[in-house]
Amino acid sequence: MKLRIVLGVGVAALGAWALAAIFTRSEAPAAPVAWQSSQQCVACHAEEAREWTGSWHAQAWTDVEVRKLSNDFSNADCIDCHAPQPIFETGIGNRVLPRTTRRVEGVDCIACHQMQDGRMAGTVQNDGVACRPVAQRELVRPEACGGCHNQHGTVDQWKASRFAQPGPEFRDCIACHMPYRDPGDPSKGRDHTMHGGHDLELVRGAVTLTARRENGVARVAIENVGAGHNFPTDERSRAADVFWRPVAADGAPQLWRKIYRFRNPYRFEVGEPNTELPAGQKLEIAIDDADARGAIEVALFFKLTPYYEDPARPDPERECSLVHSARIEP
Numbered sequence: 001m002k003l004r005i006v007l008g009v010g011v012a013a014l015g016a017w018a019l020a021a022i023f024t025r026s027e028a029p030a031a032p033v034a035w036q037s038s039q040q041c042v043a044c045h046a047e048e049a050r051e052w053t054g055s056w057h058a059q060a061w062t063d064v065e066v067r068k069l070s071n072d073f074s075n076a077d078c079i080d081c082h083a084p085q086p087i088f089e090t091g092i093g094n095r096v097l098p099r100t101t102r103r104v105e106g107v108d109c110i111a112c113h114q115m116q117d118g119r120m121a122g123t124v125q126n127d128g129v130a131c132r133p134v135a136q137r138e139l140v141r142p143e144a145c146g147g148c149h150n151q152h153g154t155v156d157q158w159k160a161s162r163f164a165q166p167g168p169e170f171r172d173c174i175a176c177h178m179p180y181r182d183p184g185d186p187s188k189g190r191d192h193t194m195h196g197g198h199d200l201e202l203v204r205g206a207v208t209l210t211a212r213r214e215n216g217v218a219r220v221a222i223e224n225v226g227a228g229h230n231f232p233t234d235e236r237s238r239a240a241d242v243f244w245r246p247v248a249a250d251g252a253p254q255l256w257r258k259i260y261r262f263r264n265p266y267r268f269e270v271g272e273p274n275t276e277l278p279a280g281q282k283l284e285i286a287i288d289d290a291d292a293r294g295a296i297e298v299a300l301f302f303k304l305t306p307y308y309e310d311p312a313r314p315d316p317e318r319e320c321s322l323v324h325s326a327r328i329e330p
């Protein structure tokens with residue numbers, strides 16, 4: 001009997017709380033927290049945390065390639081974006097500054113979400129939860145990515161593309177890189193894995209490869225149909241190489257021959273042009289070679305780091321990932 005009354009009161013209280021939560025979306029204001037680590041977000045935001053942990057953002061400080069090129073960050077210029085202060089600290093559109101604490105967390109939750117007043121930028125305002133989110137739409141602007149992703153012009157390339165024009169083709173950075181977890185229900189939020197050059201499927205969707213023979217000459221065309229910026233973009237270590245090889249009548253394997261490279265070279269590679277393929281553009285290459293008169297195979301390979309072990313005899317099948325290939329008959 002007594003138990004039922006207590007339970008009844010409990011249910012009524014719960015009902016009132018739920019109604020309050022629905023109509024005001026808050027209880028008593030939560031006390032401000034001085035966030036020390038993104039590990040503190042994990043308990044309440046498990047899904048975002050799991051996706052982010054598997055992302056390259058989470059590895060920005062530990063990434064072996066970065067450590068190698070930065071001499072284990074003894075080049076202090078490299079710390080800025082690989083262990084950044086919050087983007088709202090420096091202001092959206094400005095380049096980020098380096099931080100001195102919890103560097104191992106790389107580009108973490110706090111770097112993207114924490115505002116100058118300690119609240120978290122998001123889609124809702126709720127003063128009743130620990131992180132005190134506010135609706136702050138600056139977070140989703142391409143310029144928010146640009147604090148770290150415009151040193152090689154990725155945001156500027158996007159602005160010059162059809163994807164930046166208002167209308168049916170408009171797609172911003174997060175439309176492509178943070179798809180909704182459930183396309184039918186945006187309220188389930190966006191995928192924080194943020195795939196890039198390490199995801200071959202994404203790279204395959206960036207470009208098409210077509211091949212034909214015209215007046216006896218083999219021609220291969222690469223078109224940037226799916227990237228909202230140059231292909232490949234941003235990191236200068238990326239390269240996309242076009243190769244071809246004759247198809248021997250007896251099927252014996254032939255050496256691949258490189259005919260073109262899409263890449264923005266390192267600064268010290270003086271004299272090398274930037275050959276990235278802008279969004280929407282197509283490049284056609286004629287293979288003017290006596291060995292190309294018979295049946296040939298053409299292919300586009302993607303390379304995360306630019307140099308081949310033996311530049312005179314590159315082995316793209318071992319050293320790169322195959323993006324697309326085609327065959328041209330005699």
Ligand code: HEC
Nearest residue numbers: 063065066069070077078080081148149151196233234235
């Ligand atoms: C202005 C911000 C910024 C600075 C400064 C910066 N980086 Fe980066 N770095 C990035 C971004 C953004 C990416 C991801 C780009 C991409 O994936 O194409 C990246 C990616 C990389 C990668 C590729 C990682 C991989 O796994 O493939 C390497 C290597 C790298 N940076 C090295 C360096 C070195 C060395 C320095 C210092 C000389 C440096 N970075 C300074 C922003 C920066």
Ligand code: HEC
Nearest residue numbers: 035040041044109113120121122123124126129130131133
């Ligand atoms: C004690 C639990 C708790 C902790 C710890 C916490 N949050 Fe939250 N956070 C919530 C809840 C609950 C909501 C949803 C509020 C709502 O929908 O009204 C929320 C909302 C948010 C939002 C807005 C979500 C949206 O839909 O717009 C962001 C962004 C956010 N949190 C980031 C963080 C980050 C980053 C941290 C760590 C620094 C963190 N939170 C720590 C409970 C927490």
Ligand code: HEC
Nearest residue numbers: 038041045048049052057107108109112123139140189190
């Ligand atoms: C590189 C920047 C970046 C990092 C790192 C990042 N977020 Fe986000 N987060 C965003 C953006 C952009 C959105 C999309 C907001 C929108 O759609 O309005 C978002 C959305 C959210 C939301 C709203 C619900 C959802 O999942 O879309 C929550 C909660 C959130 N982030 C929490 C976190 C937590 C916790 C971490 C760390 C584990 C984290 N974020 C790391 C940029 C980031």
Ligand code: HEC
Nearest residue numbers: 056060063081082084107145148173177194195196197198
């Ligand atoms: C505070 C700096 C910072 C911000 C803001 C930021 N990034 Fe990054 N991003 C990086 C760094 C650094 C890397 C490289 C990490 C590594 O591999 O070392 C990176 C890597 C990436 C990659 C490459 C993944 C791969 O496969 O190599 C993608 C894609 C990406 N970011 C997309 C975004 C998008 C979209 C936004 C905006 C919503 C964003 N980033 C915001 C710093 C940032």
Ligand code: HEC
Nearest residue numbers: 142145155158171172173176196197206227228231232233
């Ligand atoms: C229409 C879809 C689309 C839009 C919009 C888009 N991207 Fe991409 N992005 C791609 C595809 C496809 C790739 C893989 C091909 C490549 O590397 O260029 C990619 C690759 C990347 C990479 C990884 C490069 C590497 O090799 O690791 C980064 C970083 C990146 N995008 C950042 C951005 C930023 C920042 C914006 C907004 C200014 C943006 N992207 C807008 C589709 C898009």
